[in-house]
Amino acid sequence: MSISTPGTRTGAFLAVLAAVLTVLVVIVVSSPRPVGTIVTFLTGPWSNRFALGNVLARATLLILTGTGVVIAFRAGVFNLGGEGQTYLGALVVTAVLTGTDLATGTPPPVAMVTAIVLAVAASALLAGLSGWLRHAAGADELITSFLLAAAVIPVGDYLVLGPLRDSASNLIATRAIPESMRLTRLLPPSAFNTSVLWSLLAVAGLWFLLKWTLFGYEMRITGYNRALARYAGIPVGRYTTLPMAFSGALHGLAGAFLVLGIHYRSLTGFTGGLGWNGIAVALIARNKPLLIVPAALFFALLDGGARAAVLHNQTTWELGSMVQGVVFLFVTAQLLARYSLRRRGDKTW
Amino acid sequence: MVPVLAAEQLRKEYGQVQALLDASITLRPGAIHGLVGENGAGKTTLVRLLAGMEEPDSGSLFPALPQRRSDCAVVPQYPRMAPSIPVLQNLIIGSEPRRSSHPLLRLLIDEGRAKRRMEAIAERFDIQLDLGKRAGSLNGTELRLAALLAALAHEPAILILDEPTVGLAATDQERVLATVRALRAEGIAILYISHDLAEISRIADSVTILIQGRSTDTFDPVPEPHRLASILFDHRRQDERHRAGKSDGGPDEGGNGRERRSESAPDCPAESERPAEPAQAVIAFEEVSLYDRYSGRTLGPLSFSLEPGTITAVTGVREAGLDLLEQYLSGEGELSSGAIRIAGHRIPAQLAPGTLRRQGIAFVPSDRFERAAALEGSVEENATVTDRLQIHPRGIRTPGEAQALTRRLLDRFDIRTHRHMPLRSLSGGMIQKLILARELDTNPRVCIIAEPTAGLDLQSQRILLDSLREIAAAGAGVLILSSSIDAVTTLAQQVVVLHDGIVQGIFSADRSDLIARAFAGLDTSEGCP
Numbered sequence: 001m002s003i004s005t006p007g008t009r010t011g012a013f014l015a016v017l018a019a020v021l022t023v024l025v026v027i028v029v030s031s032p033r034p035v036g037t038i039v040t041f042l043t044g045p046w047s048n049r050f051a052l053g054n055v056l057a058r059a060t061l062l063i064l065t066g067t068g069v070v071i072a073f074r075a076g077v078f079n080l081g082g083e084g085q086t087y088l089g090a091l092v093v094t095a096v097l098t099g100t101d102l103a104t105g106t107p108p109p110v111a112m113v114t115a116i117v118l119a120v121a122a123s124a125l126l127a128g129l130s131g132w133l134r135h136a137a138g139a140d141e142l143i144t145s146f147l148l149a150a151a152v153i154p155v156g157d158y159l160v161l162g163p164l165r166d167s168a169s170n171l172i173a174t175r176a177i178p179e180s181m182r183l184t185r186l187l188p189p190s191a192f193n194t195s196v197l198w199s200l201l202a203v204a205g206l207w208f209l210l211k212w213t214l215f216g217y218e219m220r221i222t223g224y225n226r227a228l229a230r231y232a233g234i235p236v237g238r239y240t241t242l243p244m245a246f247s248g249a250l251h252g253l254a255g256a257f258l259v260l261g262i263h264y265r266s267l268t269g270f271t272g273g274l275g276w277n278g279i280a281v282a283l284i285a286r287n288k289p290l291l292i293v294p295a296a297l298f299f300a301l302l303d304g305g306a307r308a309a310v311l312h313n314q315t316t317w318e319l320g321s322m323v324q325g326v327v328f329l330f331v332t333a334q335l336l337a338r339y340s341l342r343r344r345g346d347k348t349w
Numbered sequence: 350m351v352p353v354l355a356a357e358q359l360r361k362e363y364g365q366v367q368a369l370l371d372a373s374i375t376l377r378p379g380a381i382h383g384l385v386g387e388n389g390a391g392k393t394t395l396v397r398l399l400a401g402m403e404e405p406d407s408g409s410l411f412p413a414l415p416q417r418r419s420d421c422a423v424v425p426q427y428p429r430m431a432p433s434i435p436v437l438q439n440l441i442i443g444s445e446p447r448r449s450s451h452p453l454l455r456l457l458i459d460e461g462r463a464k465r466r467m468e469a470i471a472e473r474f475d476i477q478l479d480l481g482k483r484a485g486s487l488n489g490t491e492l493r494l495a496a497l498l499a500a501l502a503h504e505p506a507i508l509i510l511d512e513p514t515v516g517l518a519a520t521d522q523e524r525v526l527a528t529v530r531a532l533r534a535e536g537i538a539i540l541y542i543s544h545d546l547a548e549i550s551r552i553a554d555s556v557t558i559l560i561q562g563r564s565t566d567t568f569d570p571v572p573e574p575h576r577l578a579s580i581l582f583d584h585r586r587q588d589e590r591h592r593a594g595k596s597d598g599g600p601d602e603g604g605n606g607r608e609r610r611s612e613s614a615p616d617c618p619a620e621s622e623r624p625a626e627p628a629q630a631v632i633a634f635e636e637v638s639l640y641d642r643y644s645g646r647t648l649g650p651l652s653f654s655l656e657p658g659t660i661t662a663v664t665g666v667r668e669a670g671l672d673l674l675e676q677y678l679s680g681e682g683e684l685s686s687g688a689i690r691i692a693g694h695r696i697p698a699q700l701a702p703g704t705l706r707r708q709g710i711a712f713v714p715s716d717r718f719e720r721a722a723a724l725e726g727s728v729e730e731n732a733t734v735t736d737r738l739q740i741h742p743r744g745i746r747t748p749g750e751a752q753a754l755t756r757r758l759l760d761r762f763d764i765r766t767h768r769h770m771p772l773r774s775l776s777g778g779m780i781q782k783l784i785l786a787r788e789l790d791t792n793p794r795v796c797i798i799a800e801p802t803a804g805l806d807l808q809s810q811r812i813l814l815d816s817l818r819e820i821a822a823a824g825a826g827v828l829i830l831s832s833s834i835d836a837v838t839t840l841a842q843q844v845v846v847l848h849d850g851i852v853q854g855i856f857s858a859d860r861s862d863l864i865a866r867a868f869a870g871l872d873t874s875e876g877c878p
Contacts, residue, residue: 211746212745213745214737214741214746215744217733217737217746220730221723221726221730224730225719227719228734231702
């Protein structure tokens with residue numbers, strides 16, 4: 001059994017059910033007015049343009065990280081470093097657009113594209129390195145991707161606190177990127193912006209790759225059974241390194257849009273679970289590209305509902321993290337069960 | 350001599366399968382007792398009952414279970430060890446010596462004491478083994494010796510050895526035999542299981558023969574190998590005469606009109622098939638030799654040829670050389686001498702993926718489910734893996750091509766399923782047929798399949814074997830590598846029998862008694878003019 005297998009319906013269903021139940025239980029336990037809170041939770045995200053827009057903005061980024069996770073899974077490799085790769089992408093964009101002279105002189109679109117390309121390249125390299133280590137030395141990419149990305153986070157925090165910091169502001173944040181280089185808002189004053197087009201394009205691209213190209217086919221076969229891939233003459237190393245690199249690239253892109261479209265700067269830890277929830281999105285989408293968008297929306301709604309409930313002072317601030325945690329628990333339980341089955345059978349690298 | 354283990358009329362069934370019907374055996378201290386029988390005769394079941402791993406359905410066993418469990422130690426044919434920890438630690442699992450009996454200090458293992466004890470045992474029986482090595486780095490012989498040490502660590506009164514020398518090079522076999530004799534000298538009762546009748550004759554003091562779940566009387570001393578073979582394979586000859594009496598049944602493609610031996614000289618072999626003229630043969634093995642560095646085993650020289658439209662089988666226990674042959678065909682290892690020619694053209698001594706296919710040879714390995722199939726993928730994904738470049742010219746899929754190819758493969762062997770179904774939804778036999786169909790889509794001149802019946806239920810086996818007959822009927826040559834005498838005699842016209850890496854002879858398939866004797870390492874030409 002390989003992790004590239006589209007997950008079971010039961011698994012996805014259980015994860016969703018667990019999330020919903022957690023919410024209900026926590027609200028009932030912690031809120032003075034449980035029914036009212038539940039109603040807020042369910043309707044809050046839709047109740048006005050601002051809430052809905054923010055949900056959509058979050059979903060946009062989850063679509064990207066989810067796609068990143070799926071492309072790796074379908075090749076049979078596991079990118080656990082999404083959070084760090086997203087952070088890296090965000091930092092590169094911030095550094096390029098605030099820390100260098102690129103901001104002045106060059107036309108904004110050129111500067112933005114350059115920043116994005118560099119961000120994507122950096123995260124692609126970071127993740128691709130794990131893939132390459134798996135192929136060249138048999139190093140478990142789950143561990144190396146996690147460790148490499150985890151190393152990025154404190155470095156990134158340092159950059160935000162130090163060289164890139166906005167000394168004029170009270171927030172612990174970098175300087176803001178120039179106004180001309182920000183993505184257009186679609187539903188002001190919410191954060192929903194034009195990056196959604198690129199997200200949808202990424203999903204469509206993955207769908208096309210998997211279904212219609214030789215690359216996608218060979219990648220899928222490698223994901224199902226590396227021994228079969230070798231037997232059939234498929235270059236297994238290519239489909240270990242490149243899918244990881246693409247995965248990193250997509251996470252980096254999410255980070256770039258986090259800056260260019262939502263915050264316009266970097267803050268410590270502001271990736272807020274995008275990488276981790278990307279894994280959950282991939283599972284609920286059962287590794288199928290066409291289900292990524294609904295899965296991302298579901299998550300964003302959960303998140304938005306939790307936020308609404310908290311804002312109305314009706315429940316604990318931890319609700320959001322608890323929901324995330326529970327879903328993730330179910331996600332990882334199912335994933336790790338299949339993952340360890342795979343490793344036991346995978347005698348060759 | 351007082352017996353240390355006695356079993357009377359043991360009976361055991363597993364659901365519908367009658368593994369043992371009436372088995373009796375007695376083991377005495379300081380004696381090596383042999384146990385012989387064909388695959389499926391019930392040897393493994395008997396061992397499990399004797400060692401106390403399971404209880405018989407009826408019959409008596411002495412001594413009682415708890416004592417039997419502590420007295421008996423088994424050295425399995427394929428020993429298992431935890432590969433990442435040293436041999437010494439593997440040996441003491443379950444009975445680790447502690448530093449002291451103090452409740453807390455009991456948690457500490459006294460490895461020094463364990464090491465000294467193991468080394469003492471090893472020295473006593475002249476077993477040379479580095480106990481510090483990781484168990485995963487042991488070769489076949491060392492693994493067997495380690496398993497033997499593990500068994501001896503419990504100071505058993507009874508030692509059961511299952512095929513201890515199979516798959517070992519000749520020198521290593523002698524080492525093992527010497528050790529077994531030393532064990533006998535120490536007064537241990539030994540049950541020695543082997544398919545090699547000559548070896549049993551050499552080493553055992555007495556022997557019990559197991560035929561289809563029933564044991565014969567005990568023979569003491571051990572009769573000559575031919576006599577053993579007669580008893581063991583008699584039922585085969587009776588089946589042959591029975592079959593020869595009927596006019597239908599059995600393969601009737603070419604070459605079977607050959608002589609049936611008269612009853613007056615029952616031990617004489619049929620004339621071996623003369624090898625076809627090389628020009629007629631579609632594939633010819635000429636003095637092919639293989640050498641495996643890892644175990645030191647060799648195979649060969651192997652010479653035979655295959656005519657188009659016929660089926661030839663190479664048989665023997667897997668370690669007799671079938672595994673080496675398969676390794677070579679899979680691209681691991683190379684020919685050490687000799688040549689394989691297809692229609693006169695020589696195949697490279699070392700094979701890369703795709704080489705065989707390009708030469709017009711389809712090869713289906715024995716580990717097909719691990720290597721030749723993606724069980725989680727769809728039928729179509731599996732069907733198109735070898736032709737994927739044709740389906741994706743310039744990197745983009747041509748719609749309809751994959752579908753057409755899949756349909757063609759499914760229709761070829763009448764596999765009823767939908768192309769998007771996951772492969773694992775098909776039965777084992779169907780999956781094998783699909784793999785076979787995929788390999789045959791290139792219309793090869795030769796089809797080589799290893800262990801065609803392994804892991805399949807009877808129905809699926811029959812279906813697969815029918816498919817192979819169809820392939821031969823269509824004009825290709827079929828070569829089967831199989832350790833199942835039954836599969837081989839049902840299907841092939843000529844059978845090459847290997848024993849210990851050496852060709853014992855090439856026989857016509859109707860002489861399954863001779864094939865069985867050759868399989869067991871016996872000379873098949875004794876007593877003939």
